[in-house]
Amino acid sequence: MDQLQLREFEARCIQEEQPFCTAACPLHVDVRPFMASLAKGDVRGARRVLDRTLPFPEIIGRLCEQPCRPSCKRGEIGDPLAFGNLERYCVSNSTAVLTLPKLPAKGGSIAVIGGGFSAMTAALDLGRKGRNVTLITEAAGLGGTLGTYSETALPQETLAQAASLLERYGVTLQFATSLAENSIAALITEYDAVYFDLDEIEPHRLPPNAGQPDPITLALSCDGCFAAGGIAPGTSAYSVIKQADDGRRAALTIERYLQKVSLTAQREMEGSRTTRMYTVITGMEPAAEITAADPKAGYTAAEAGQEASRCIQCECMECVKQCAYLREYKEYPKTLARKIYNNQAIVQGTRNANKMINACSLCGQCTVICPNDIPVPELCRVTRQDMVRSGHMPPSPHDFALEDMRFSLSEYCTLTRHQPGTSVSRFLFYPGCQLAGSAPEAVTSTYQLLGTQLDGGVGLMLGCCGIPAHWAGQKDLFTKTINDFKTAIKQMGNPTVITACSSCLSIFKEFADTLTVTSLWEVLDGLELPTFSDRSPEESFTLHDPCTARHQETLRASVRSLCAKLGLQIKEHDFNGPLADCCGYGGLMQFANQPLGKKAALVKAARSEHDGLAYCAMCRDNLAAAGSRVAHLLDYIFPSAETGDPLARKNPGFSQRHENRARLRQELLTTLWQEQAGSLPEHTSIRLLISQEVLDLLNSRHILEEDIQKVILRAEQTGIHLVNPNNNHRLARFKPVRVTYWVEYEPTDQGYVIHNGYSHRMLLPEGQQ
Amino acid sequence: MSTFSFIEDTTWQCVGCNQPLQPTKVNVTYLNSLFTVELMACPHCGFILVPESLAVGKMLEVEQLLEDK
Numbered sequence: 074m075d076q077l078q079l080r081e082f083e084a085r086c087i088q089e090e091q092p093f094c095t096a097a098c099p100l101h102v103d104v105r106p107f108m109a110s111l112a113k114g115d116v117r118g119a120r121r122v123l124d125r126t127l128p129f130p131e132i133i134g135r136l137c138e139q140p141c142r143p144s145c146k147r148g149e150i151g152d153p154l155a156f157g158n159l160e161r162y163c164v165s166n167s168t169a170v171l172t173l174p175k176l177p178a179k180g181g182s183i184a185v186i187g188g189g190f191s192a193m194t195a196a197l198d199l200g201r202k203g204r205n206v207t208l209i210t211e212a213a214g215l216g217g218t219l220g221t222y223s224e225t226a227l228p229q230e231t232l233a234q235a236a237s238l239l240e241r242y243g244v245t246l247q248f249a250t251s252l253a254e255n256s257i258a259a260l261i262t263e264y265d266a267v268y269f270d271l272d273e274i275e276p277h278r279l280p281p282n283a284g285q286p287d288p289i290t291l292a293l294s295c296d297g298c299f300a301a302g303g304i305a306p307g308t309s310a311y312s313v314i315k316q317a318d319d320g321r322r323a324a325l326t327i328e329r330y331l332q333k334v335s336l337t338a339q340r341e342m343e344g345s346r347t348t349r350m351y352t353v354i355t356g357m358e359p360a361a362e363i364t365a366a367d368p369k370a371g372y373t374a375a376e377a378g379q380e381a382s383r384c385i386q387c388e389c390m391e392c393v394k395q396c397a398y399l400r401e402y403k404e405y406p407k408t409l410a411r412k413i414y415n416n417q418a419i420v421q422g423t424r425n426a427n428k429m430i431n432a433c434s435l436c437g438q439c440t441v442i443c444p445n446d447i448p449v450p451e452l453c454r455v456t457r458q459d460m461v462r463s464g465h466m467p468p469s470p471h472d473f474a475l476e477d478m479r480f481s482l483s484e485y486c487t488l489t490r491h492q493p494g495t496s497v498s499r500f501l502f503y504p505g506c507q508l509a510g511s512a513p514e515a516v517t518s519t520y521q522l523l524g525t526q527l528d529g530g531v532g533l534m535l536g537c538c539g540i541p542a543h544w545a546g547q548k549d550l551f552t553k554t555i556n557d558f559k560t561a562i563k564q565m566g567n568p569t570v571i572t573a574c575s576s577c578l579s580i581f582k583e584f585a586d587t588l589t590v591t592s593l594w595e596v597l598d599g600l601e602l603p604t605f606s607d608r609s610p611e612e613s614f615t616l617h618d619p620c621t622a623r624h625q626e627t628l629r630a631s632v633r634s635l636c637a638k639l640g641l642q643i644k645e646h647d648f649n650g651p652l653a654d655c656c657g658y659g660g661l662m663q664f665a666n667q668p669l670g671k672k673a674a675l676v677k678a679a680r681s682e683h684d685g686l687a688y689c690a691m692c693r694d695n696l697a698a699a700g701s702r703v704a705h706l707l708d709y710i711f712p713s714a715e716t717g718d719p720l721a722r723k724n725p726g727f728s729q730r731h732e733n734r735a736r737l738r739q740e741l742l743t744t745l746w747q748e749q750a751g752s753l754p755e756h757t758s759i760r761l762l763i764s765q766e767v768l769d770l771l772n773s774r775h776i777l778e779e780d781i782q783k784v785i786l787r788a789e790q791t792g793i794h795l796v797n798p799n800n801n802h803r804l805a806r807f808k809p810v811r812v813t814y815w816v817e818y819e820p821t822d823q824g825y826v827i828h829n830g831y832s833h834r835m836l837l838p839e840g841q842q
Numbered sequence: 843m844s845t846f847s848f849i850e851d852t853t854w855q856c857v858g859c860n861q862p863l864q865p866t867k868v869n870v871t872y873l874n875s876l877f878t879v880e881l882m883a884c885p886h887c888g889f890i891l892v893p894e895s896l897a898v899g900k901m902l903e904v905e906q907l908l909e910d911k
Binding site: 796 | 853855856858861863870871872887889890891894897898901902905906907909910
């Protein structure tokens with residue numbers, strides 16, 4: 074990702090956009106912290122917010138016409154917030170908390186002509202910037218039209234405070250000064266820039282060649298002259314906030330004029346504007362405005378707190394609300410992208426975001442939720458690919474899953490055959506590696522059904538689509554895998570591929586689009602299902618769509634149709650279909666960040682209180698591992714008395730999945746095709762006795778039983794191992810590829826009892842592996 | 843580079859050499875980094891013991907640090 078791509082990505086995330094009120098405010102007061110402070114009774118905190126943004130908070134705070142109010146999101150569920158009353162409460166009950174700094178003097182002399190509020194604001198802003206400002210008015214004091222407000226609305230002392238504030242910033246105040254035509258002309262000559270406050274200076278008193286002020290820059294036609302303030306053209310009422318807006322805009326223009334830079338560039342963020350902010354209010358309780366019991370006295374502290382508490386603190390965070398990954402790393406797409414960019418830019422030093430990049434499930438839920446369809450998963454996946462290419466991908470997050478994939482593609486698990494007794498295949502059943510690993514008997518039953526009911530020959534292929542390599546950013550490995558698959562399908566005479574796995578389906582549709590591929594569920598929906606009397610449980614299920622079926626509408630419809638035919642009562646929830654959560658396997662999340670993988674499974678399981686029904690083998694097993702009662706759809710199409718309650722089936726774990734795949738191939742080959750299956754490697758003959766506790770530990774440490782078998786085989790063959798004379802346990806190690814495995818075991822007549830297993834990647838000296 | 847010591851009393855003995863293990867300096871490596879550490883090993887055949895606490899503790903920590911370099 075280069076900087077331009079980062080900027081484009083960041084621009085699509087709207088979380089940092091201004092909320093509706095702040096955008097509508099011509100001065101962009103940071104309303105959310107203002108309201109949050111008031112809500113907790115922190116008036117000084119609220120005042121600090123006003124002091125940071127408003128010129129003369131004591132004045133605006135009392136008179137603001139609250140142009141933000143119509144855009145308040147709360148107005149859609151109750152009344153908009155009483156911004157004006159809350160500002161008044163705040164400034165009436167606090168003194169200035171923050172004094173903005175005066176920048177070092179930089180020269181440039183400015184005459185601010187007129188004493189109205191736009192003149193005061195322009196003088197204040199320019200004084201703060203270190204300019205020499207002289208405010209000249211014919212009046213005896215500051216304020217212009219502000220002087221017409223009642224003492225209740227605007228205490229006169231606020232204008233006196235304003236005068237001393239201006240003087241503190243070095244502004245020279247000249248009251249009761251004649252501004253006849255010739256004196257104005259003299260001021261234009263004398264000063265580098267002149268601002269005319271139209272609240273005091275009528276248009277006919279502007280220089281003869283002044284023309285109309287430019288609406289953006291407020292510049293007049295005569296060089297160095299600027300004008301605004303007073304009643305806006307086309308309106309009839311005086312607005313305090315408009316005076317402040319004009320004064321601030323004029324000050325900025327004059328600053329740019331003195332710096333001799335563009336007066337017009339990048340000014341679209343100034344003044345009242347709209348925002349791209351996206352805030353969902355569904356499910357929020359309506360709340361009516363809190364009015365002051367005594368309107369003359371204004372809010373009490375309690376009333377102000379209650380009213381400010383109605384602020385819904387508008388933000389987007391729609392993706393973060395649902396995504397366990399973004400919540401875990403406390404990021405939203407914009408901050409996430411920046412961290413990824415910075416991580417990739419590191420030449421020397423620690424790449425702290427590696428784990429984060431590898432932990433995204435790549436499921437795509439966030440993209441569907443996002444009003445701008447931000448592709449976080451694609452960003453993470455492409456970054457992984459970059460990391461692999463540049464040699465910066467750490468080995469540990471994906472090694473185990475990639476070894477698992479290699480095993481699924483090894484001679485022990487792969488099988489490609491036409492239907493027994495035939496030499497052509499119109500169809501080819503591709504169960505996918507995870508169904509073969511999780512429920513091999515379901516593969517056998519399904520294949521039998523397809524072979525019986527479909528005409529033209531139904532071939533079988535056991536293997537892996539390569540999605541782990543795709544997720545791991547291993548482009549070369551993935552490309553080779555998918556190309557091998559395409560070649561194999563071609564050699565089978567291009568049958569229609571029927572896959573039971575929606576991940577395989579999504580991969581084939583994207584990367585093997587010349588092939589005809591369909592889902593098992595669509596095919597089964599058109600076939601006659603086996604009839605069993607006891608297959609319809611009374612209870613309702615929640616159907617767990619897998620994340621990889623997000624964009625497979627037809628597939629999802631077929632699953633529901635099948636459920637109806639089977640008499641399974643399905644309860645839908647909001648985070649299914651296009652919004653389905655990932656179970657923690659997607660993107661290899663559970664390998665890069667194991668605890669997060671578990672959390673993701675728990676989030677998916679917790680979407681409903683009903684028993685679960687999955688049709689993705691990985692969802693089924695991960696949800697079961699998370700403690701859910703969950704069955705696989707095939708459990709109800711092919712119910713088996715032997716396997717017991719399908720809802721109570723345990724997660725087989727990694728070792729059992731390996732064994733299931735290898736055994737499935739052997740069984741099918743010998744029973745259906747009457748072929749000799751090749752012998753299994755020598756270590757498979759080592760008989761292990763492992764308690765559930767140790768098995769769970771080994772699973773969590775990603776140590777397979779075959780790794781254990783290899784260690785023991787080696788130790789027993791070479792006699793190289795340690796022994797504990799107290800209990801006769803043995804401790805041995807072996808490094809089959811990259812990881813060194815250690816096993817504490819005890820030989821018995823029934824086999825080897827396994828007491829412990831652990832591993833490391835660090836290498837011991839040569840000859841010690 | 844200083845030597846980190848992970849020596850601890852152990853009941854494990856080398857079965858081939860029938861020897862108790864003794865503290866030994868060894869070089870362990872990972873991803874182009876080399877560390878000299880003191881571990882328990884057989885004084886005769888040199889079989890090095892990496893105890894579980896080290897493998898899942900400090901060693902894992904260093905591995906992950908190096909992977910992110």
